[in-house]
Amino acid sequence: MQFLPELTLLGAALVIFLVSLGKSDADKMKTIALGLGVAVFAATLFSFSQKGSLFYDAYKIDLYSQVFKTLIAGAMLVVLILGRKLKDIKNSVHPEYYLFLFISVLGLMMLVSSVELLAIFVAMELSSFAVYIMVPMRNDSGNYHSQMEAGIKYLLFGVTATGFMLFGMSYMFGLTGSTQLAVVMEKLSHIYNQPAAIVAIMMVLAGFFYKLALFPFHFWVPDVYEGASNETTAFIASVPKLAAVALLIRLVSMVNGEGQIIVNILMVCAVLSMFYGNLSALVQTDIKRMLGFSGIAHAGFVLLGILTFQISGYANALYYIIGYVVMNLACFLVICSVSSNGENVQIKDLSGLHKRSPLLALTLTVALFALAGIPPFVGFMGKFMLLAGALKQGYLLLVILAAINTAIAIFYYLSVVRVTFCGDPDNNDNIVSGLFTNMTSIVLLLIIVIMGVAPQQFVDFATSTVQSMM
Amino acid sequence: MDQLLINPNYPHILSTLIFLPLAGALLLFFVQNEYFARYWALGIATLTAILSIPLVSAFDQTSAKFQFVEQCSWINSLNIQYVIGVDGISILLVMLTTLIMPLCILASWSYIKTRVQAFMICLLIMETAMLGVFMALDFVLFYILWEAMLIPMYLLIGIWGGPRKIYASIKFFLYTLAGSIMLLVGIIWLYKTNNYSFFIPDMMWQNYSLSAQIYLFLAFFLAFAIKVPMFPFHTWLPAAHVEAPTAGSVILASVLLKMGTYGFLRFALPITPQATTLLMPYVLWLSIAGIIYGGFTALAQQDMKKLIAYSSVGHMGFVTLGIFVLNLEGMEGSILQMINHGITTGALFLCVGMIYERTHSRELRSATGVGKYMPIYVTFLAFFSLSSFGFPGTNSFVGEFMILAGTFKHSIPLALAAIPGAVLAAAYMLRMLQKIVWGGTDNPDQSWLKDLNLREIITLCPFLFFVFWIGLGPQPFIDLMHISVINLLEQFHAHQGQAVAAAELILH
Numbered sequence: 001m002q003f004l005p006e007l008t009l010l011g012a013a014l015v016i017f018l019v020s021l022g023k024s025d026a027d028k029m030k031t032i033a034l035g036l037g038v039a040v041f042a043a044t045l046f047s048f049s050q051k052g053s054l055f056y057d058a059y060k061i062d063l064y065s066q067v068f069k070t071l072i073a074g075a076m077l078v079v080l081i082l083g084r085k086l087k088d089i090k091n092s093v094h095p096e097y098y099l100f101l102f103i104s105v106l107g108l109m110m111l112v113s114s115v116e117l118l119a120i121f122v123a124m125e126l127s128s129f130a131v132y133i134m135v136p137m138r139n140d141s142g143n144y145h146s147q148m149e150a151g152i153k154y155l156l157f158g159v160t161a162t163g164f165m166l167f168g169m170s171y172m173f174g175l176t177g178s179t180q181l182a183v184v185m186e187k188l189s190h191i192y193n194q195p196a197a198i199v200a201i202m203m204v205l206a207g208f209f210y211k212l213a214l215f216p217f218h219f220w221v222p223d224v225y226e227g228a229s230n231e232t233t234a235f236i237a238s239v240p241k242l243a244a245v246a247l248l249i250r251l252v253s254m255v256n257g258e259g260q261i262i263v264n265i266l267m268v269c270a271v272l273s274m275f276y277g278n279l280s281a282l283v284q285t286d287i288k289r290m291l292g293f294s295g296i297a298h299a300g301f302v303l304l305g306i307l308t309f310q311i312s313g314y315a316n317a318l319y320y321i322i323g324y325v326v327m328n329l330a331c332f333l334v335i336c337s338v339s340s341n342g343e344n345v346q347i348k349d350l351s352g353l354h355k356r357s358p359l360l361a362l363t364l365t366v367a368l369f370a371l372a373g374i375p376p377f378v379g380f381m382g383k384f385m386l387l388a389g390a391l392k393q394g395y396l397l398l399v400i401l402a403a404i405n406t407a408i409a410i411f412y413y414l415s416v417v418r419v420t421f422c423g424d425p426d427n428n429d430n431i432v433s434g435l436f437t438n439m440t441s442i443v444l445l446l447i448i449v450i451m452g453v454a455p456q457q458f459v460d461f462a463t464s465t466v467q468s469m470m
Numbered sequence: 471m472d473q474l475l476i477n478p479n480y481p482h483i484l485s486t487l488i489f490l491p492l493a494g495a496l497l498l499f500f501v502q503n504e505y506f507a508r509y510w511a512l513g514i515a516t517l518t519a520i521l522s523i524p525l526v527s528a529f530d531q532t533s534a535k536f537q538f539v540e541q542c543s544w545i546n547s548l549n550i551q552y553v554i555g556v557d558g559i560s561i562l563l564v565m566l567t568t569l570i571m572p573l574c575i576l577a578s579w580s581y582i583k584t585r586v587q588a589f590m591i592c593l594l595i596m597e598t599a600m601l602g603v604f605m606a607l608d609f610v611l612f613y614i615l616w617e618a619m620l621i622p623m624y625l626l627i628g629i630w631g632g633p634r635k636i637y638a639s640i641k642f643f644l645y646t647l648a649g650s651i652m653l654l655v656g657i658i659w660l661y662k663t664n665n666y667s668f669f670i671p672d673m674m675w676q677n678y679s680l681s682a683q684i685y686l687f688l689a690f691f692l693a694f695a696i697k698v699p700m701f702p703f704h705t706w707l708p709a710a711h712v713e714a715p716t717a718g719s720v721i722l723a724s725v726l727l728k729m730g731t732y733g734f735l736r737f738a739l740p741i742t743p744q745a746t747t748l749l750m751p752y753v754l755w756l757s758i759a760g761i762i763y764g765g766f767t768a769l770a771q772q773d774m775k776k777l778i779a780y781s782s783v784g785h786m787g788f789v790t791l792g793i794f795v796l797n798l799e800g801m802e803g804s805i806l807q808m809i810n811h812g813i814t815t816g817a818l819f820l821c822v823g824m825i826y827e828r829t830h831s832r833e834l835r836s837a838t839g840v841g842k843y844m845p846i847y848v849t850f851l852a853f854f855s856l857s858s859f860g861f862p863g864t865n866s867f868v869g870e871f872m873i874l875a876g877t878f879k880h881s882i883p884l885a886l887a888a889i890p891g892a893v894l895a896a897a898y899m900l901r902m903l904q905k906i907v908w909g910g911t912d913n914p915d916q917s918w919l920k921d922l923n924l925r926e927i928i929t930l931c932p933f934l935f936f937v938f939w940i941g942l943g944p945q946p947f948i949d950l951m952h953i954s955v956i957n958l959l960e961q962f963h964a965h966q967g968q969a970v971a972a973a974e975l976i977l978h
Contacts, residue, residue, distance in 0.1 A: 008644035040850065057697060074551055075674070312547070334687070354629075364944060375618045384658075386659045387654070387655070387658055388548060388662075391655075396659070399655055400655055403651045403654060403655050404651065407647060407648040407651045410643070410648070411640075411644060414624075415642055418628065418636055418639070418640060421625065421629050422628045422636045442784070445825060455545055456544070459545070462547075
């Protein structure tokens with residue numbers, strides 16, 4: 001029972017593997033994948049209130065992990081819906097694509113439950129390797145092989161980051177003699193300001209920074225976002241970030257000593273992420289690249305909650321990343337619908353979108369305004385609570401720098417909104433989006449508005465989730 | 471909570487006013503019929519206006535407390551409440567907003583031909599946000615509505631605007647948003663300092679340290695001065711005014727600009743009294759600069775909307791002048807002048823919009839000599855122009871007179887510096903009036919122009935009514951705000967005095 005979501009995923013992957021052996025039929029495949037996605041989501045809901053630990057305490061099942069598993073399954077379901085057609089991927093490899101997608105999600109789900117260094121490592125690798133293969137599975141556009149470049153970049157940066165992480169773990173083991181996260185962190189807290197401990201923690205964090213696309217482990221983002229197919233990018237941009245934040249919070253929350261040096265390092269990373277992401281996003285013409293850079297900036301904001309080392313700060317970070325994933329998925333839903341053959345979407349291709357499809361234009365506008373942090377949407381509330389939390393801890397300068405970043409970010413989000421509403425379409429075809437897509441976009445819209453207008457329940461829930469893990 | 475007064479006869483009147491337009495807008499999302507959308511929006515806005523009338527009749531003029539208060543918790547974890555109320559300073563602005571909205575919808579009746587439902591949705595959401603800004607007593611509620619208002623206004627300019635709408639809408643959005651970012655930091659700082667409460671009346675008169683007050687004042691000033699707009703933060707205004715559709719220009723001029731001056735009165739003065747005293751001279755001279763600059767620039771304009779936009783810079787300069795001389799005449803004159811500017815400039819934008827609907831040009835050259843063919847139109851225009859430069863008997867005269875009286879009391883050189891502004895106003899308004907009514911020997915052929923129709927006359931009449939009412943009998947309006955202004959000034963001087971006393975103590 002406790003392992004049900006993971007078992008369902010594994011079973012789903014096996015079913016897809018069996019399908020991939022036979023002659024593939026794209027239509028049937030996508031129905032099967034969607035069905036399996038729903039089954040996984042149902043399984044996570046079903047085992048929502050489970051508690052316990054498995055595998056000699058390497059694997060912990062609590063409210064915290066189950067909430068994240070549900071979120072991951074939900075986000076995966078949205079990715080499956082918006083990428084139903086897999087437009088830019090050869091029909092013959094659709095089963096393999098889904099196979100790796102499910103395996104990657106399996107890795108992520110295991111990641112949020114892992115409380116032991118090696119289990120974390122294994123789960124992380126499982127989720128990463130599947131994605132390394134998904135990235136280059138795109139059709140060749142011309143002779144650029146940009147998908148290959150993206151795949152290689154993702155792989156090399158990923159391996160480097162994991163290398164750092166593994167090295168840091170070896171330090172941790174050397175310093176504490178244990179691989180159990182709870183024991184490690186308890187012992188580390190006594191030597192928290194020792195250089196060896198700081199190096200160990202920073203190196204382990206590097207692995208999560210890579211997943212979360214935080215400075216200085218962000219270099220893969222633009223090219224991978226651009227090179228991978230739209231559906232893959234939607235996945236990379238949302239689901240792994242949930243798991244990364246989950247583990248980051250789990251790791252940091254076990255620290256109970258005073259660690260001003262670590263806080264300072266995290267602050268520097270947060271500020272640099274925001275500035276780097278926002279300033280680079282200003283000049284992008286490809287919307288996926290732009291969202292990639294904006295994702296770097298948003299990761300910096302998430303860090304703002306984590307570095308307060310308070311339960312309320314973790315809860316805010318959790319609230320923010322959920323909101324971010326929803327806003328981001330809404331954007332990718334529009335991108336995938338606008339791109340007729342799965343090609344990349346330039347910002348100017350969105351010109352006059354409101355004439356071609358009012359619902360998609362509304363979805364994109366709300367999502368972008370929310371990402372920009374304009375009330376009454378979730379992005380504003382999230383940012384507001386993060387800033388309030390950071391200022392409560394007395395980080396005035398950090399808050400001012402973050403606020404300046406909000407102002408910078410408006411410009412590039414607004415320039416996309418500008419073309420969708422004020423531009424004239426180059427191509428007047430109405431965009432036909434299916435019933436599923438429309439319903440999903442309305443649901444995402446509602447979540448963005450409701451989370452922004454009535455955040456109380458969500459924050460309470462996030463707080464109790466974080467508390468359950470302590 | 472002793473600053474609040476709950477009026478048992480009208481327990482939910484303010485919430486009704488806020489949420490009625492929003493509910494109306496939500497319904498329009500499901501409507502495809504343009505005619506229905508127009509009538510529906512007009513009906514909702516009129517209903518809101520009618521429902522707002524009891525506010526005035528039941529308002530207790532002898533109390534400086536916030537009235538018609540409604541309060542409930544909203545976000546517990548941050549202690550954010552949904553708390554709204556009006557006092558003598560905000561009630562007139564609330565009334566101005568509710569009364570002007572139906573007229574804006576009437577003015578867009580035939581002007582807006584495409585995507586009517588979306589236009590009406592934007593207008594109604596604007597109304598909700600604007601009313602909320604004037605009523606909010608919780609700083610987060612205020613900030614949310616203050617920012618949320620940008621989205622519908624951006625769309626109003628960006629979709630239905632003129633040829634340079636993209637530039638204008640982006641500039642408007644960026645300026646306002648960038649300006650209010652530091653306001654947000656200030657709000658959070660106040661929250662932390664005030665025992666984790668966002669309740670605005672609790673933040674007032676708190677004796678923060680002088681350096682904190684100065685930083686807070688600067689944060690407030692940046693946000694509000696851009697919104698007013700004060701020279702040199704005014705450059706977004708002409709662009710936005712010129713490109714916005716008529717209703718957008720009217721809302722911008724009549725209501726949005728007032729939010730800046732309202733912000734000064736509501737936040738800057740009570741929260742940072744010492745910083746205000748310290749920085750007052752700079753603000754006053756910036757106001758003078760705005761008055762003179764607005765006047766000269768308006769004199770040189772060929773585009774009628776631009777002319778009125780620059781005249782707004784000058785008129786709002788008078789308003790900030792009146793606020794920061796910090797005496798009773800000046801402040802009451804300022805609040806009255808906010809209303810006057812809303813009425814007169816709103817009406818002038820409507821007049822320009824009516825010409826534009828006919829000739830499809832805002833150039834002064836192409837509108838010359840219409841007096842012969844549009845007698846009703848030029849009658850209205852003449853009255854509003856006279857009102858705009860403060861002709862005795864019209865509303866602006868009363869406001870400007872009070873402001874200048876207050877300025878003379880404060881400092882004579884300052885008042886003398888403001889006088890040319892009033893002369894300039896007469897110059898540019900009369901120049902426009904002369905050209906439109908008579909023109910010269912080279913007038914274009916205007917004989918095909920039709921005079922105003924009944925709808926347009928109905929739109930303009932209420933404005934004219936208020937021009938003369940405030941011009942001839944301003945007392946009821948002043949009575950409404952009197953006690954609140956006196957209370958504000960008394961508290962202000964008390965806290966300023968404390969500060970001076972403390973400073974002397976340190977010095978000796």
